[in-house]
Structure formats: C-alpha cells, structure tokens
Amino acid sequence: MNCDTPFRLELTGITKRFPGVLANDSVSFGVKPGEIHALLGENGAGKSTLVKMIYGIMQPDAGEIRWNGEPVTITNPNAARRLGIGMVFQHFSLFEALSVLENIALGIDSKVPSRELRARISAIMDEYGLTLDPNRTVETLSVGERQRIEIVRALLLEPKLLIMDEPTSVLTPQEVEQLFGVLRQLAAQGCSILYISHKLHEIQALCDTATILRAGKLVHTCDPRQETSRSMAEKMIGAGLRDLTRSRDRALGEPRLVVSKLSTVQADHFDVPVRHVSFAVRAGEIFGIAGVAGNGQNALLEALSGETPASEAGAVAVDGKPMGTADVSARRSKGLSAVPEERNGHAAVGDFTLADNAVLTARDRIDMVTLGLIGRDKAEAFAGKVIETFGVKAQGPGAIAGSLSGGNLQKFVMGREILQRPSVLVVSQPTWGVDAGAAAAIHQALVDLAQAGSAIVIISQDLDELLALCDTMAVINGGRLSRAMPVAEVDVEEVGLLMGGIHGETEASDAVPA
Amino acid sequence: MPFRLEKRPAPSRLMLYATPFGALALTMIAGALVFSLIGYDGLAAVQQIFITPLTSTFRWQDLAVKASPLIIIGVGLAVAYRANVWNIGAEGQYIVGGLTGTWVALATHGMTGIWILPAMVLAGMAGGMAYAAIPAFFKTRFNVNEILTSLMLTYASVQLVYYVVRGPWKDPMGMGFPQTRVFSEAARLPNMIPGTIVHWGVPVALLVALVVWFVMSRSVFGYRIKVVGAAPKAARYAGFSTNATIWLALLVSGGLAGLAGVLEVAGPFQRMVPGFPTNYGFTAIIVAFLARLHPIGVIFAAIVLAVTFVGGDLAQTTTGLPSAASGIFQAMLLFFLLAGDILVRYRVRRVSSQPAAGVRAAAEAQP
Incomplete structure (x- = not known):
C-alpha cells in the first residue's frame, strides 16, 4: 500500500451503538482518490449503518471521519453533499408521475434554472454514455433507467466520493456491464467509489480493495482479485461455507x-x-x-x-x-x-411473535385449531421446530418477528412452509x-x-x-x-x-x- | 437542538401502558390551568371531576351505570379498530339498537313473560348490526370510507328518534310530551342490587368484556382481526378475506353498540325520549383508545370516562363549571393520549453536542 497517497475518506475507530447492538465497533479504513472500494458483509454486519454515518444520516458515537485529511462532522446529507459525497440508494426515491428532469430538479439542493439544468444533465449523460430522455415520465422507465436518474442526480454535484448501495440487485446482466463501465470511468477521473454489495464476483470484477465487516467489526481488508469468491464469503460469515449437495441427474416425476x-x-x-x-x-x-x-x-x-x-x-x-x-x-x-x-x-406480520406467525399459514396443515380456538402450545411447538431445524437466530417462539434480521426472518418463513x-x-x-x-x-x-x-x-x-x-x-x-x-x-x-x-x-x- | 426523537428498535410495551396514565395526569394539569385562567377555581374543578366521584362511595353506583354502556360499546370498537376498521358511528348504532328494542317493548306492551327482555336484547343487537351493515356494504362494494358513512348515519338516527317520539310512538297519555310510554314491567331491566340504580346491564358489560377478551386472544376470529389490522397483505396471504373481515368488524361493533342501546333504554330510561342520545357512542371511542384496544383495559378506561361524566355533573352544581367542561376534559384526554403515542415507537434522546460544540468553540476562538 502506498502510504504517500492521502486518503480521500478516512474512518478511524468509528463506533455506533444501538440499544442492545453494537452496530459498528471501532471500524477504521480509508478510501483513496479514484479507488473503487467494496464494503462487504452479511446482512446486519453494519454496512448500512456505516455508510449512513458517512452520508450524514446518523452520527457516530465515537471515532473520527477525515475528509481529504481534515477531521469533519457530517451533520446531515446536505453537509455530505457539500463536501462532495454522493449516494445512490438501493431503493430509489423517485416520483413516478413526474418526468426525469423534474425528478432530478427536485433532488438537488440549489435552485438551478431548468434550461441550464437540462444542459448540464445532457452533458453528463453524453460524457458517461447514460442514455435517458429527460422528458419521459418515470413510470414508463425500466428499473435500470430509473437507477440512471439517481446516478445522474448524484453526478450533477460532481462528487468526489460516490456511495453505491447494492446497485445491481435489480439490473439485467447487460445493464450491470453498462453500470460498471460508468463506475470505472468515474474512478479513472479520480472519483472514489464505495461499493456495497454481497455479490462477490461483481466485487472481483470491479473493485480495487474490499473491506469485509462482520458483526460490526472490520475483519479483513483485501484485494478482491487475489481472493476467490469462496474465500471472501467465508471471511464474511466467519465460517466455512457448505456446498450445495444435490444429484443433478435425478429422475423427475409426473x-x-x-x-x-x-x-x-x-x-x-x-x-x-x-x-x-x-x-x-x-x-x-x-x-x-x-x-x-x-x-x-x-x-x-x-x-x-x-x-x-x-x-x-x-x-x-x-x-x-x-x-x-x-x-x-x-x-x-x-x-x-x-x-x-x-x-x-x-x-409475516412484523409485530407478531414467531409462534403467531406460524399460525398464519400452518394453522390448518399442522392442525393448530380446535373448535375455532388456536392451540397456543401447538403453534409454539411448531415455531420452535422451525427455529431449530433451520437454525433461525431468535430467542424462541416468543420472539417478535420484526426484531429478527432479514435473513433470519426469511429462514423462518421458508422453514414454516417447507416443514x-x-x-x-x-x-x-x-x-x-x-x-x-x-x-x-x-x-x-x-x-x-x-x-x-x-x-x-x-x-x-x-x-x-x-x-x-x-x-x-x-x-x-x-x-x-x-x-x-x-x-x-x-x-x-x-x-x-x-x-x-x-x-x-x-x-x-x-x-x-x- | 439538544433533544431528538429516535425510532425504537421495537415498540415499547412500558410506554404502551404508561402513556394512558401520563395522558390522564397531563389532562388534569392542563385542565386546572385552563379553567384557572378563565376565572374558575381550576384545582377544585379537577378535584370535583376526577377525584370526588371516586372518593364518595355514594357515587359508585352512578359510575357503574355510566361505565357499563361505555364498556359494551368500547369493547366492540376495540375489536373493529384492531382490524383498522374505523367505525365512528357507534352512537348511531347505539341509538338504533335502543329504537329496535323500544319497538319490541311497545309491541309487547301490557304482556308478561320472561321472553320479552331477551327478545328486546336480540332486536337491539340486530338493529345495531343492521345500522352498521350500511357502512360495511358501501365500504366493501364501492370502497366508500366507513368513517364518513358511519358518522353521518349517526345524525340520521338522532332525527329518527325525534320523529318516532313525536309521531308514531308518542305516548297517548303523555300530555303531548315527545316521548314513548313507559315500558311494561316485563320490558324493564330489573335492578340487580335493591335500593340502588345498578341494573343487570352492569354484569352484562363485564361479561361482554371477558368473552371478547377470550375470543380475541384465543380464537381464529380474534387472530384474523389482528392480522388484518397489523398487516393487510399478510392477512390476504393467510387466506383471510379483507371484505369479510370488514363485515365482521362492523357487525360485531354495531351489534355491541346496539346491545348497549337496548340495555340503556330498558334500564335507566325505561322509555324512549329525545334525550336518549347521550354521546356514549362517541365517548366509547376515547375509551377504546385509552384501553389500547384491549377488552379488559376497556373496563378501566370506561370507569375513567364515567368518572368525568359523573364529576362533570358534580362540578356543574358545586363549582359552577359549564356542562361542556366534562367534554373538554374528555377531548384533552384523547388529545394527550394520541400525542403521547409517539413515545411508544420513538424515544427522546439527548443529542451529544460535544463535537459540534468543540468546533463552534474553535471557530469562535479564531477571529
């Protein structure tokens, strides 16, 4: 690593605590100018919390954020954008009934005359090959096109650091290639990119450095090109990955x-x-x-x-x-x-316990109902069986579904149906x-x-x-x-x-x- | 800003049950202040309205009689609101239940038989259900907001009372007073405790609350209501039809409001009079929310609201408070309760301002 290059963004000992959870535990890493830096981790590893602090949506409890070497306090997303930090969220915030231009105009902080904005947008689109008709209504656009609006919106502010949160989850393979082209071009011009994803082969194809988080802690920083998808996945989950066991040539029935x-x-x-x-x-x-x-x-x-x-x-x-x-x-x-x-x-119903959520679809097939009354012990027993069989991380059948992480709730839901x-x-x-x-x-x-x-x-x-x-x-x-x-x-x-x-x-x- | 609202990871159960008490305390404080400012003895007013009805054992029977219709209606509304069905017209269903019960009483006038009261009760519940069926039909068929239809139907029902007591059902011996004749003995709800005004509607109310609590917590019906209210899409996924649930919620709440109406007309009133609409149906909305839509909680919330009714009457005679005072207190209670609800899902956090303060101090030191 070249110690002479100053970091564009440097985090030192960033810690964020939520009730009962240490979301980020003294995380330190740096992103250099023009670097495409992957932030990798399981759900609940603390990636979102970390970027929310970089983008000013949350404040760290401890630690320091340095921007081009200077310590900064990013109090809100406006402040982040003024520093030159842009972000493209996983879920777009677009008005379906408005045009591309109107959506971009609504998303920027300063008032820019419509004609000037249009000129700047078409300049950006030409430069990065982002084809998009500014007059089209958003509801007529594909997801990939909608994402381009968000990217254009971020690029209008000439960011020095662009945060991309799981950007490829809704794209076709061709659209992914186009997006990577844009990101590589941006990086070549010196813009740093913080790329959040759990798709390991994409990270290998795109990123220069990968920082792996697990349970709020930074576990590894590596060059993804030197790693295999499997080795990164194992660092991410902190355990060996099981192989899918199946017989390919089994006979299919009626x-x-x-x-x-x-x-x-x-x-x-x-x-x-x-x-x-x-x-x-x-x-x-x-x-x-x-x-x-x-x-x-x-x-x-x-x-x-x-x-x-x-x-x-x-x-x-x-x-x-x-x-x-x-x-x-x-x-x-x-x-x-x-x-x-x-x-x-x-x-699942987020406010209900897992036992109550078991009743949702399993009440008849598992025979939980007698004379119109729900047998609580039967529901709890079934929920307990799902938790055990599928290794759901929960306190038990009485845990509130909404308190589970996405992956664990999904394991519970899948287990409920499969059992x-x-x-x-x-x-x-x-x-x-x-x-x-x-x-x-x-x-x-x-x-x-x-x-x-x-x-x-x-x-x-x-x-x-x-x-x-x-x-x-x-x-x-x-x-x-x-x-x-x-x-x-x-x-x-x-x-x-x-x-x-x-x-x-x-x-x-x-x-x-x- | 030194304080900030922060979303809780899970709704706080402590706050869920603490805010009703907080709202009650704030209502008393704000009430004392407001009535002092407009020239009344505010502290005495609050004492008369909230404390005296509880300390004087003589008033307890008043409380029981006033609380029981609130319990019965409030329990029904708690069921409907759990399903996110906003039946605001319990007052109208209560009135129509009273009217259909009156119809049975007048039709059987002069007869005897223990079947008359049960027949009145059934008629009253059917009347309340039928009146709640109107918003249910419009909601499920044309997606008309049930808040509007159920509320407006209340005003129609009040006019219906005025019409029947002045027209077809007017007491022929009543010297022109707009009221029906007094029901016969068999159509009157007997007193439960001799020498008091406590009638059989009081144990019925407690029984209703217990039965509904059991049904809501243990049965598929209760489960269905809760799923529809908490996550409509999950309810469809679980195989519960939304429209059928809207019907069920309105019929249950309307039927119980009708039950309260018929018990009220057969108990304390013993005849239909223009003053029969006493806003129990509207007050029960506050009861249901104060009780956190819990059937057992409704019993206690109904007693609190009954206290304000009884206390409001007391304060009128002793402190000279206007009759609207108890309504103002009830409204404040609902207002503070709803405002306090934010604490269930959010908490107030002191924002640590050290880094920002440090920067500001440094900036001030520089020039």
Whole structure:
C-alpha cells in the first residue's frame, strides 16, 4: 500500500451503538482518490449503518471521519453533499408521475434554472454514455433507467466520493456491464467509489480493495482479485461455507403443478399483470423464473398462491386437480404453498411473535385449531421446530418477528412452509437481502424439498441463484413468460436479452432494439 | 437542538401502558390551568371531576351505570379498530339498537313473560348490526370510507328518534310530551342490587368484556382481526378475506353498540325520549383508545370516562363549571393520549453536542 497517497475518506475507530447492538465497533479504513472500494458483509454486519454515518444520516458515537485529511462532522446529507459525497440508494426515491428532469430538479439542493439544468444533465449523460430522455415520465422507465436518474442526480454535484448501495440487485446482466463501465470511468477521473454489495464476483470484477465487516467489526481488508469468491464469503460469515449437495441427474416425476394460459387483471396503476402464462413443473423439479423486478412477478406469485384467484379453474392445476378459482386456504390444504418476496408485512406480520406467525399459514396443515380456538402450545411447538431445524437466530417462539434480521426472518418463513411438506412450493426472491450463510441454508432446504418429490418454482432476479439451483428456467418480461429452457442449455446472453424484453423468435416483430 | 426523537428498535410495551396514565395526569394539569385562567377555581374543578366521584362511595353506583354502556360499546370498537376498521358511528348504532328494542317493548306492551327482555336484547343487537351493515356494504362494494358513512348515519338516527317520539310512538297519555310510554314491567331491566340504580346491564358489560377478551386472544376470529389490522397483505396471504373481515368488524361493533342501546333504554330510561342520545357512542371511542384496544383495559378506561361524566355533573352544581367542561376534559384526554403515542415507537434522546460544540468553540476562538 502506498502510504504517500492521502486518503480521500478516512474512518478511524468509528463506533455506533444501538440499544442492545453494537452496530459498528471501532471500524477504521480509508478510501483513496479514484479507488473503487467494496464494503462487504452479511446482512446486519453494519454496512448500512456505516455508510449512513458517512452520508450524514446518523452520527457516530465515537471515532473520527477525515475528509481529504481534515477531521469533519457530517451533520446531515446536505453537509455530505457539500463536501462532495454522493449516494445512490438501493431503493430509489423517485416520483413516478413526474418526468426525469423534474425528478432530478427536485433532488438537488440549489435552485438551478431548468434550461441550464437540462444542459448540464445532457452533458453528463453524453460524457458517461447514460442514455435517458429527460422528458419521459418515470413510470414508463425500466428499473435500470430509473437507477440512471439517481446516478445522474448524484453526478450533477460532481462528487468526489460516490456511495453505491447494492446497485445491481435489480439490473439485467447487460445493464450491470453498462453500470460498471460508468463506475470505472468515474474512478479513472479520480472519483472514489464505495461499493456495497454481497455479490462477490461483481466485487472481483470491479473493485480495487474490499473491506469485509462482520458483526460490526472490520475483519479483513483485501484485494478482491487475489481472493476467490469462496474465500471472501467465508471471511464474511466467519465460517466455512457448505456446498450445495444435490444429484443433478435425478429422475423427475409426473407434473405436479400445471399452469395453462394464466392471465390476471391489472389491480391498480402500478400492477403489471401476467398474460397467458403456461408452464409445468414435475415432481422433484426446480423451475426458475428469471426477470427484472416489475415484470409481473408479483402478479404471478399472487395468482399461484390464490391471493388473486383466476377466472378459469383450469388455469392452475395441482396434481391434476384444477385449482384456478380456489382461494388461498383451499390451495394450501391441497399442498400448494407460496412465499412472497416481501417478508415483513406479507409473508409475516412484523409485530407478531414467531409462534403467531406460524399460525398464519400452518394453522390448518399442522392442525393448530380446535373448535375455532388456536392451540397456543401447538403453534409454539411448531415455531420452535422451525427455529431449530433451520437454525433461525431468535430467542424462541416468543420472539417478535420484526426484531429478527432479514435473513433470519426469511429462514423462518421458508422453514414454516417447507416443514408443512407442500407438494408445490412457489417462492419469490428466496434469498433477497439474505446473507451468504442463510442463503446457502435456504438453497439447500429447497434442493432437499425437491429431492423429496415436491415441485418448486423459484421467482428470482438473481440469475446466479437460478442457474445454480434450477433444472429448468424461463424468463418473465412484461407479464409474459418465455419458453422453458433446461438450465444445462441456457445461454446467459440470451437470458439477458429476454430479461430486457427482446423475445427473439416469438415476438421479434414488436421487439424494440435496445 | 439538544433533544431528538429516535425510532425504537421495537415498540415499547412500558410506554404502551404508561402513556394512558401520563395522558390522564397531563389532562388534569392542563385542565386546572385552563379553567384557572378563565376565572374558575381550576384545582377544585379537577378535584370535583376526577377525584370526588371516586372518593364518595355514594357515587359508585352512578359510575357503574355510566361505565357499563361505555364498556359494551368500547369493547366492540376495540375489536373493529384492531382490524383498522374505523367505525365512528357507534352512537348511531347505539341509538338504533335502543329504537329496535323500544319497538319490541311497545309491541309487547301490557304482556308478561320472561321472553320479552331477551327478545328486546336480540332486536337491539340486530338493529345495531343492521345500522352498521350500511357502512360495511358501501365500504366493501364501492370502497366508500366507513368513517364518513358511519358518522353521518349517526345524525340520521338522532332525527329518527325525534320523529318516532313525536309521531308514531308518542305516548297517548303523555300530555303531548315527545316521548314513548313507559315500558311494561316485563320490558324493564330489573335492578340487580335493591335500593340502588345498578341494573343487570352492569354484569352484562363485564361479561361482554371477558368473552371478547377470550375470543380475541384465543380464537381464529380474534387472530384474523389482528392480522388484518397489523398487516393487510399478510392477512390476504393467510387466506383471510379483507371484505369479510370488514363485515365482521362492523357487525360485531354495531351489534355491541346496539346491545348497549337496548340495555340503556330498558334500564335507566325505561322509555324512549329525545334525550336518549347521550354521546356514549362517541365517548366509547376515547375509551377504546385509552384501553389500547384491549377488552379488559376497556373496563378501566370506561370507569375513567364515567368518572368525568359523573364529576362533570358534580362540578356543574358545586363549582359552577359549564356542562361542556366534562367534554373538554374528555377531548384533552384523547388529545394527550394520541400525542403521547409517539413515545411508544420513538424515544427522546439527548443529542451529544460535544463535537459540534468543540468546533463552534474553535471557530469562535479564531477571529
């Protein structure tokens, strides 16, 4: 390491304590000008807390932040932006009904005349190859395009340090490459980048240095190019990573879930309905549905779970029984279970205990109800079994669901469904925002369930996850499902194009070139 | 700013139960100040309204009689509010329950039989349910806000009382007074303790609270109500229909308000009069919130509000406070309670200002 280069940002002994948790325990590291620095760690490792302090959303309890060598107190995000720190959040804050230009204008602190702003925006877009029509309404844009608005908004302030929080989780492989191009160009011009992610191969492809946090402490700083994904993952979770054990060439059985010409009605303005979706999943098969967020995944999951029943009974069939018009409870009793993407508030009630959350979906299959009364001991016993079997880190069945970390709550939710031995399990984003250790456990549980003869559908934006787990996969775009492809024959390039809306042979006529 | 609100990692259970007491204390302090400032003896007023009804054993029967309709309505509202169904029209359902009960009493006038009171009770509950079914229908069918419909229906029900006591149900022997005839013996709620005004509505109220508490904490019905209120999407995912829950919540709260209405007309009133609408249905909203929507808590909250009713009457005669005074105290109570609720999810933290102060001191030292 070159000691002569002064750090652009230097943290010394940063400590932040929340009630009962030490979120950051004396963290010290530095980011040099023009360096792309990865911040790596499991969920709850303290990455978000740390960047919130750098961006002025929170104040450290102890420690010092130096900016270009000078100690600074960053009291709020305005102060951070004045120093030259920009941030692109994982969740965008954009007004859907306003244009790109209006959204950018709203996001900047100083008043700039619209014409001048437009000129500056187009200059930035030209410079970095960020194509975007300033007059388009945000609701018509893809997620990747929306992210470009946030990036342009950050670049307008000519930042010296850009913080990117999990930026690729919603992008297609092609969009990821474009983003990396922009980030490399920025770094070449001297802008430092703090890149938060848990996708290890991206960090290897992009970053110069990686700082790994675990349980609030800095455990390692390394050059990601000298490491393997596995070695970094093991540093991140502080233990050896288990390999996924499965037999690839197992025999698949009869179709258990058959979906034919399933269509949904648009529920509200922001809903993307599915149109004429057909696929079949056999016993023992894991069927993956790839796609960029907002292409009908939610509508598909709710149509399969029974939250929005179809108009035709034959649209969804489980083990040969038409269930298209059946409600959630009827489908569950026939063995069709689903786990939606949103854990807190959809798959689980955050204010309830884990035992009460067990009642949510398991009350009939686990026989918790007698004469309309809930057997508390049975609910607690089942919740306890889920906690034990799936290694959920919680104080017990009485723990409040909302107090669990995302990964642990997801393990609980997945375990709750898997222990009910469903014949068909549909899961959306099973490892979204889940740390590597928990993700591996969830993956193994899904594979085991399939091996026991269930049919599994995984809806995910994480292509790597699908490629690793699935036997067959298809791509959803604009509510339509592509043909099913055996994973062994999948061409990532083609999948990327399908995700971006290029349907190749079937819909070549109305496809728009990117 | 030396203080800042900070979100708690989990809602504080201590604050959940402490804020109602804090709100009560603040109400007394603010009430004493306000009434002193406008020229009354504020301390005496607070004492009359909040303390005297409790210290004088003679007033306890008044408290019991006033608290029981508040308990019955408050318990029903606690159920509805748990499901995020905002039935604000309990007063109207209470009135209609009283009217349908009166109808049975008048139709059976002069008859005897122990079936008459149960028939009145059933009619009263059915009336309250039917009146609550109107907002339920509009909410589930056309997504009309139930706050507006249930509230406005209250005013319609008050006019209905005025109409029947002046028109079809007017007492033929009443010398022109706008009221119905006094119910026959069989249609009157008997006194439970001889020599007092405590009627059988009081144990009924306690029983209702206990039964609803059991149902809410143990049954699938209670679970369903709580899930719908806490996370509507999770409720759908669990297979609970939102519309069916809206219906259930309104029918339960309307039915209980109707029960309170019929017990009130068969007990203390013994006839329908224009003064029957006494705002119990509105006060019960405060009761439900003060009780943290807990059926057992409702018993205690109802007693607190009954104290302000009884004390308000006392203060009128002794301190000369206007009759609106008890309403003002009740409103302040709700106001402080809702304001204090922020402490359940947030806490006040002193912001350590050392680094900032250090910088400021350094900056001042320089020029």
